[in-house]
Amino acid sequence: MQQPKLSVQAYKGTRDFYPEDMGLRSWMFNTMAKAAESFGYEPYDGPMLEAFELYAAKSGQELVTEQLYHFHDRGNRHVAIRPEMTPTVARMVAARIHDLTQPIRWYSIPNLWRYERPQRGRLREHWQLNVDIFGPDGVIADQEIIEVAIEIMNAFGAGPDDYEIRISNRRLLNFFLADILQLDANGCAAVCRVIDKKDKVDEAAYFAMLSETGLTEEKISNLNAFTSLSIAEMATHPASHSQGARELIQLFEGLRLSDLSAYCRLDLGIVRGLDYYTGTVFEMFDKHPENRRALFGGGRYDDLTGLFSNVPLPGVGFGMGDVTVMDFLKTHNLLPELSPPFDIFFALTSQDDMRDVFHYAREFRRRGFRTATQLEPIKLNKQLKQANQRKIPFVALRGPDERARNLITVKNMFLGEQVTGSFDDVVARITDWMACC
Amino acid sequence: MQQPKLSVQAYKGTRDFYPEDMGLRSWMFNTMAKAAESFGYEPYDGPMLEAFELYAAKSGQELVTEQLYHFHDRGNRHVAIRPEMTPTVARMVAARIHDLTQPIRWYSIPNLWRYERPQRGRLREHWQLNVDIFGPDGVIADQEIIEVAIEIMNAFGAGPDDYEIRISNRRLLNFFLADILQLDANGCAAVCRVIDKKDKVDEAAYFAMLSETGLTEEKISNLNAFTSLSIAEMATHPASHSQGARELIQLFEGLRLSDLSAYCRLDLGIVRGLDYYTGTVFEMFDKHPENRRALFGGGRYDDLTGLFSNVPLPGVGFGMGDVTVMDFLKTHNLLPELSPPFDIFFALTSQDDMRDVFHYAREFRRRGFRTATQLEPIKLNKQLKQANQRKIPFVALRGPDERARNLITVKNMFLGEQVTGSFDDVVARITDWMACC
Numbered sequence: 001m002q003q004p005k006l007s008v009q010a011y012k013g014t015r016d017f018y019p020e021d022m023g024l025r026s027w028m029f030n031t032m033a034k035a036a037e038s039f040g041y042e043p044y045d046g047p048m049l050e051a052f053e054l055y056a057a058k059s060g061q062e063l064v065t066e067q068l069y070h071f072h073d074r075g076n077r078h079v080a081i082r083p084e085m086t087p088t089v090a091r092m093v094a095a096r097i098h099d100l101t102q103p104i105r106w107y108s109i110p111n112l113w114r115y116e117r118p119q120r121g122r123l124r125e126h127w128q129l130n131v132d133i134f135g136p137d138g139v140i141a142d143q144e145i146i147e148v149a150i151e152i153m154n155a156f157g158a159g160p161d162d163y164e165i166r167i168s169n170r171r172l173l174n175f176f177l178a179d180i181l182q183l184d185a186n187g188c189a190a191v192c193r194v195i196d197k198k199d200k201v202d203e204a205a206y207f208a209m210l211s212e213t214g215l216t217e218e219k220i221s222n223l224n225a226f227t228s229l230s231i232a233e234m235a236t237h238p239a240s241h242s243q244g245a246r247e248l249i250q251l252f253e254g255l256r257l258s259d260l261s262a263y264c265r266l267d268l269g270i271v272r273g274l275d276y277y278t279g280t281v282f283e284m285f286d287k288h289p290e291n292r293r294a295l296f297g298g299g300r301y302d303d304l305t306g307l308f309s310n311v312p313l314p315g316v317g318f319g320m321g322d323v324t325v326m327d328f329l330k331t332h333n334l335l336p337e338l339s340p341p342f343d344i345f346f347a348l349t350s351q352d353d354m355r356d357v358f359h360y361a362r363e364f365r366r367r368g369f370r371t372a373t374q375l376e377p378i379k380l381n382k383q384l385k386q387a388n389q390r391k392i393p394f395v396a397l398r399g400p401d402e403r404a405r406n407l408i409t410v411k412n413m414f415l416g417e418q419v420t421g422s423f424d425d426v427v428a429r430i431t432d433w434m435a436c437c
Numbered sequence: 438m439q440q441p442k443l444s445v446q447a448y449k450g451t452r453d454f455y456p457e458d459m460g461l462r463s464w465m466f467n468t469m470a471k472a473a474e475s476f477g478y479e480p481y482d483g484p485m486l487e488a489f490e491l492y493a494a495k496s497g498q499e500l501v502t503e504q505l506y507h508f509h510d511r512g513n514r515h516v517a518i519r520p521e522m523t524p525t526v527a528r529m530v531a532a533r534i535h536d537l538t539q540p541i542r543w544y545s546i547p548n549l550w551r552y553e554r555p556q557r558g559r560l561r562e563h564w565q566l567n568v569d570i571f572g573p574d575g576v577i578a579d580q581e582i583i584e585v586a587i588e589i590m591n592a593f594g595a596g597p598d599d600y601e602i603r604i605s606n607r608r609l610l611n612f613f614l615a616d617i618l619q620l621d622a623n624g625c626a627a628v629c630r631v632i633d634k635k636d637k638v639d640e641a642a643y644f645a646m647l648s649e650t651g652l653t654e655e656k657i658s659n660l661n662a663f664t665s666l667s668i669a670e671m672a673t674h675p676a677s678h679s680q681g682a683r684e685l686i687q688l689f690e691g692l693r694l695s696d697l698s699a700y701c702r703l704d705l706g707i708v709r710g711l712d713y714y715t716g717t718v719f720e721m722f723d724k725h726p727e728n729r730r731a732l733f734g735g736g737r738y739d740d741l742t743g744l745f746s747n748v749p750l751p752g753v754g755f756g757m758g759d760v761t762v763m764d765f766l767k768t769h770n771l772l773p774e775l776s777p778p779f780d781i782f783f784a785l786t787s788q789d790d791m792r793d794v795f796h797y798a799r800e801f802r803r804r805g806f807r808t809a810t811q812l813e814p815i816k817l818n819k820q821l822k823q824a825n826q827r828k829i830p831f832v833a834l835r836g837p838d839e840r841a842r843n844l845i846t847v848k849n850m851f852l853g854e855q856v857t858g859s860f861d862d863v864v865a866r867i868t869d870w871m872a873c874c
Contacts, residue, residue, distance in 0.1 A: 006490055006744050008532035011516060014484030016529050019543070022480040038802045040779035040809025043459040047451030047562050048485060048518070048548060049506075053443055069486075071508035074552050079448060081485070081518075092453050095445035101823050103812055106456070111485060115511050125484050136812040140791060144812070147799075257792055258799065307443050342477035354577060355694055362584075362695065365475045372477025375540055375573040375581070386538050 013116065013124030023338040025127075028156075028322060028329075029109050032129045035152040036107040039144065041131060044106050046088035052078040054087040057307055067114040081113040085130045085319070086276070087307070093134055094308035102135030121293065121324045132317030134304060139247045142280040142300055143254040145316050149284065149298075150263050152320070157334045163295065166267035167251065167282040170299070172244025173268060176226055180239060181219050191215065195227065196271040199292065227269035234266060247279060270297075278302040280316065288331050295328055296320040342370035344394045344410070344430070345387040348377050356398045360408060360423065364396070367427050371396075388413055394430055450553065450561030460775040462564075465593075465759060465766075466546050469566045472589040473544040476581065478568060481543050483525035489515040491524040494744055504551040518550040522567045522756070523713070524744070530571055531745035539572030558730065558761045569754030571741060576684045579717040579737055580691040582753050586721065586735075587700050589757070594771045600732065603704035604688065604719040607736070609681025610705060613663055617676060618656050628652065632664065633708040636729065664706035671703060684716060707734075715739040717753065725768050732765055733757040779807035781831045781847070781867070782824040785814050793835045797845060797860065801833070804864050808833075825850055831867055 010016045017025055033043065052070050055063065063083055070080035082088060085108055093104065108130045116122050131148055133141050146165060153163060173195075177188040190213040198206050210220050229237060231252045239245050248266065255264050272281040281299035285292065298318025305313045329335050346361045348354065357373050364371040372392075374383055380397070387395050397409040402420065410426045411418040412433055419429045447453045454462060470480065489507050492500065500520055507517035519525060522545055530541065545567045553559050568585055570578050583602060590600060610632075614625040627650040635643050647657050666674060668689045676682050685703065692701050709718040718736035722729065735755025742750045766772050783798045785791065794810050801808040811820055817834070824832050834846040839857065847863045848855040849870055856866045 005746060006488070006494065006528070008528050008745050010528075011484055011486050011488060012512075012514070014486065016484070016532070017480075017482040018529065018533070019479035019481055022482060025482075026480065037779070038807050040782075040807060042456035042778045043454075043463065044456055045454040045459060045462075047448055047453070048550070049448050049451065049562070051443070051448060057443065066511075069510065073506065074503075075449075077449070088453075091443070091445050091447075092455065095453070096455070101827065105809060113485070125486070133812075138812065140795075140812050143795075144810075151802075254792075254795070258795060308445050309442065341479045342474070345477075355691075358577075358580075358691070358695060365588075370475050370477060372542060373581070375570075375575065375577050390538065 011124075013118040015123065015125070019341060020338065024326070024335060025322070027336055027338070028325065029127070029129075031155045032109065032152055032320070033107070035155045036129075036131055036148060038151065039105065039148050041105040041107040041133075041148070044089065044092065044108050045110060046082075046085075046092060046108075048081055048111075049073075049079045050082055050088060050091075052080045054091065054307070055080055055083065063114070067116060069113050069115060082110065083112055083114050085110050085112065085128065086304075089130065089132065090304045091308055093313065094305040094311075097305060097309055097311050097313065100134075103141065104134040105132075106134070107131045121321075121327055123323055127322040129320040129322075130317065131298075131320075132315055134313055134315040137302075137314040139251045139280065140254065142247075142316050143251055143258070145298065145318060146251075146255065146264070146282060147258060147260065149282075149296075149318055149320070150260055153263075153284070156325075156329060158328075158332060160262040161287065162332050163263070163284055163286055163328070165264045165282050165284050166270050167248070167264055167280065168266070168268045168270035169244040169248045169280055170271070170277050171279055172239060172242055172248060173271070175242040175244055176223075176239050176268075179242075180226075181215075181222065187213065191223070192271050195223075195269055196273060198227075198269050199294070227267070229266060229268055231266040234268075244279070251280060272297055272299055276301040282318070286328055286331070291327070291331060293324070295324050340391045340393060342372050342392065343434075344369050344371040344396050345383070345390075345392045346371055346373040346396045346398075347380055347383045347387075348374035349380050349383075349397075349399055350377050352400075353377075353398055353403070356403060360396065360398055363423060364427075369394075369427075369430065384411075384413075393433075396426070448561075450555040452560065452562070456778060457775065461763070461772060462759070464773060464775070465762065466564070466566075468592045469546065469589055469757070470544070472592045473566075473568050473585060475588065476542065476585050478542040478544040478570075478585070481526065481529065481545050482547060483519075483522075483529060483545075485518060485548075486516045487519055487525060487528075489517045491528065491744070492517055492520060500551070504553060506550050506552060519547065520549055520551050522547050522549065522565065523741075526567065526569065527741045528745055530750065531742040531748075534742060534746055534748050534750065537571075540578065541571040542569075543571070544568045558758075558764055560760055564759040566757040566759075567754065568735075568757075569752050571750055571752040574739075574751040576687045576717065577691065579684075579753050580688055580695070582735065582755060583688075583692065583701070583719060584695060584697065586719075586733075586755055586757070587697055590700075590721070593762075593766060595765075595769060597699040598724065599769050600700075600721055600723055600765070602701045602719050602721050603707050604685070604701055604717065605703070605705050605707035606681040606685045606717055607708075607714050608716055609676060609679055609685060610708070612679040612681055613660075613676050613705075616679075617663075618652075618659065624650065628660070629708050632660075632706055633710060635664075635706050636731070664704070666703060666705055668703040671705075681716070688717060709734055709736055713738045719755070723765055723768070728764070728768060730761070732761050777828045777830060779809050779829065780871075781806050781808040781833050782820070782827075782829045783808055783810040783833045783835075784817055784820045784824075785811035786817050786820075786834075786836055787814050789837075790814075790835055790840070793840060797833065797835055800860060801864075806831075806867065821848075821850075830870075833863075 068080050073079050111127050177183045194209045270281050270283050277299040279300035283294040283297035300316040302314050303312045304315045344364055346357050348357050361371045361373045395411045407420050408426050409420040505517050510516050548564050614620045631646045707718050707720050714736040716737035720731040720734035737753040739751050740749045741752045783794050785794050798808045798810045832848045844857050845863050846857040
């Protein structure tokens with residue numbers, strides 16, 4: 001009796017990357033890496049599994065209780081599949097805190113896991129670029145991190161018509177809520193939670209939620225005016241003398257001097273959850289009317305390594321997920337046409353030619369051409385058709401005619417031209433063809 | 438009261454990759470990928486988690502009962518962290534069996550997990566290059582796969598004095614055991630299991646284990662002579678007319694014509710476990726006397742996709758682990774000196790220079806130089822010392838003197854020379870320096 005066949009479906013909420021998908025993924029990751037490296041950021045990576053406590057201690061409650069993949073290993077260690085990279089990088093930096101030269105500029109593109117209901121922009125496995133600078137506590141580092149994010153978007157071909165970076169400061173928001181609205185710590189936290197949901201609900205629901213925290217109508221109106229301030233208006237606001245406001249003014253001045261004003265605007269409604277962040281926070285938004293979600297974001301934290309070390313280490317960074325970025329690039333028609341998987345397809349029409357085909361394929365590779373060979377003789381027309389479908393630029397042939405005269409034929413599949421000549425002659429011709437197209 | 442600090446250790450049997458480790462890892466993976474792509478192999482990837490049944494059905498018993506990481510997700514799906522890539526690639530190919538043009542040449546460099554006692558060459562998380570060709574059932578595909586493996590080793594700088602590929606054929610071994618030694622199926626399997634352990638025990642223990650399977654002394658002697666045959670000797674052996682022997686003779690003839698004989702030798706004691714393989718099998722061995730273990734191996738299987746599909750698909754491939762390869766490269770002094778993380782370090786000695794430093798760092802990046810800036814003014818000597826320690830080739834400076842004359846100073850840290858000039862002048866000088874070194 002035949003065994004029932006297993007499903008070919010990937011596990012729910014994950015993706016298989018076929019070669020064409022890998023081409024786009026590699027292009028995306030290389031673009032990110034190259035932009036980060038142009039600022040001197042260095043790559044790192046850590047293991048897929050970490051001790052459960054790394055997330056239990058610091059990550060948001062929802063993540064741990066509802067989204068974390070965790071289990072006990074065969075040695076009864078409680079482990080989790082990493083849902084975010086920050087605890088790993090904090091552990092790694094803490095382990096060498098006395099040896100690493102500051103500022104520490106690091107990036108990574110790990111895959112991360114969360115048990116989510118799969119939907120647009122959210123999968124159970126996704127990759128996320130993490131870019132961080134550890135050590136400096138000045139706003140100038142915040143500016144650099146925002147410049148790196150913009151440089152990556154530029155490298156993707158996106159401009160200020162496609163996206164904007166909305167910037168706020170947690171210190172300023174806390175000052176406004178505590179010193180101007182006169183809220184206590186619980187009140188501040190409750191209002192922050194509501195502001196964080198502002199973009200996910202309509203205006204009426206937003207005001208209703210604010211009311212529920214106990215805010216008076218006057219304070220709601222006051223808050224609403226505050227979260228709508230432009231950077232120019234903020235300079236004359238009663239909160240403008242606070243440290244957070246001074247940081248924002250300095251940051252926007254720096255961005256202006258770097259010719260980056262067109263990409264950035266103040267949005268004091270940006271909160272970025274309740275964890276980690278203590279100063280500058282920012283989110284990147286798609287300007288396309290059908291996709292109002294934040295693409296990614298980041299911010300400043302006072303102490304990255306507190307879980308592991310008594311040496312405080314401030315930092316600033318951001319995380320950029322591959323799923324949302326890919327959606328963005330598709331929406332804005334910014335995906336590149338992929339180059340062919342190899343340069344030369346070496347056809348085979350008779351078993352007798354096999355030795356010659358292998359020999360000259362090796363010679364083509366030595367000259368730097370990626371060369372794949374047909375391994376079983378089939379009709380030449382079928383081989384040409386397959387090469388054409390796969391957009392391979394050149395097809396080589398060494399049949400009985402070519403062998404008799406010690407020549408090779410190469411056909412340019414895009415131009416429809418072909419050349420028959422010595423090996424060196426056809427290499428020269430292919431080189432010319434590749435240089436001009 | 439202060440919270441006790443968490444350990445900075447990575448999970449047992451895993452590695453943290455600091456930038457210097459990532460430099461080597463990227464070099465290794467890029468070298469592998471480039472060699473595979475030169476033969477027309479295309480990259481793919483799948484999810485870290487797969488359904489438990491993918492491994493339960495086909496993988497070796499020890500792997501599933503002792504080494505597999507598996508658990509139930511929040512939706513009670515029984516899932517496993519991939520311990521090998523073959524079930525994933527089989528699932529992916531089966532899903533598109535009617536759409537993919539054969540031969541299918543694919544490679545991947547996934548991270549894999551096994552619950553092992555960490556020891557030299559074995560960790561719980563490791564990466565493994567997988568190279569496979571699906572479709573052709575001829576020995577010529579086996580030859581190509583072996584050529585790819587040799588090309589990768591060549592690209593690492595290893596030669597025939599450093600390693601050898603030992604090649605056998607499961608069909609021939611089965612023929613010898615069944616038709617010449619006249620063993621039944623159970624006897625064949627028992628003897629295969631012992632042969633597979635030959636390199637892990639001494640000679641006396643090996644013969645004792647063979648005896649335990651019920652083999653007579655004469656048959657043991659016969660088997661021992663068989664597994665010691667050279668390819669020339671095999672041509673006159675009683676088994677030489679069998680299909681497996683003919684495949685081996687054809688394979689070695691092809692390798693000879695490809696000038697690869699120096700890398701390869703017949704070793705009929707190569708088994709590669711009991712699963713999957715049905716024809717050619719091979720293992721790569723370090724020739725260094727202190728490291729007699731197989732570095733990696735592979736072989737041919739009749740039907741990759743049988744778990745998922747009724748369309749049979751033969752294939753041949755190999756897997757190459759990063760830990761054993763890294764050990765090999767270290768032993769043979771083949772690790773490269775890494776290039777510096779960036780080209781130019783832009784020093785900062787006064788907060789007043791910050792704007793200029795940011796401006797000219799951006800200009801350097803636009804000219805293609807990876808440029809990191811100091812973000813907090815400290816003594817210049819300390820900055821030069823740090824740049825020197827990190828082997829950064831150039832340090833740029835724009836202090837009050839330079840600003841007054843609108844010039845920039847760049848110091849070549851290797852030569853000890855420095856130049857002060859206009860931005861274009863120093864760019865030209867750096868370009869010259871980089872071209873000559």
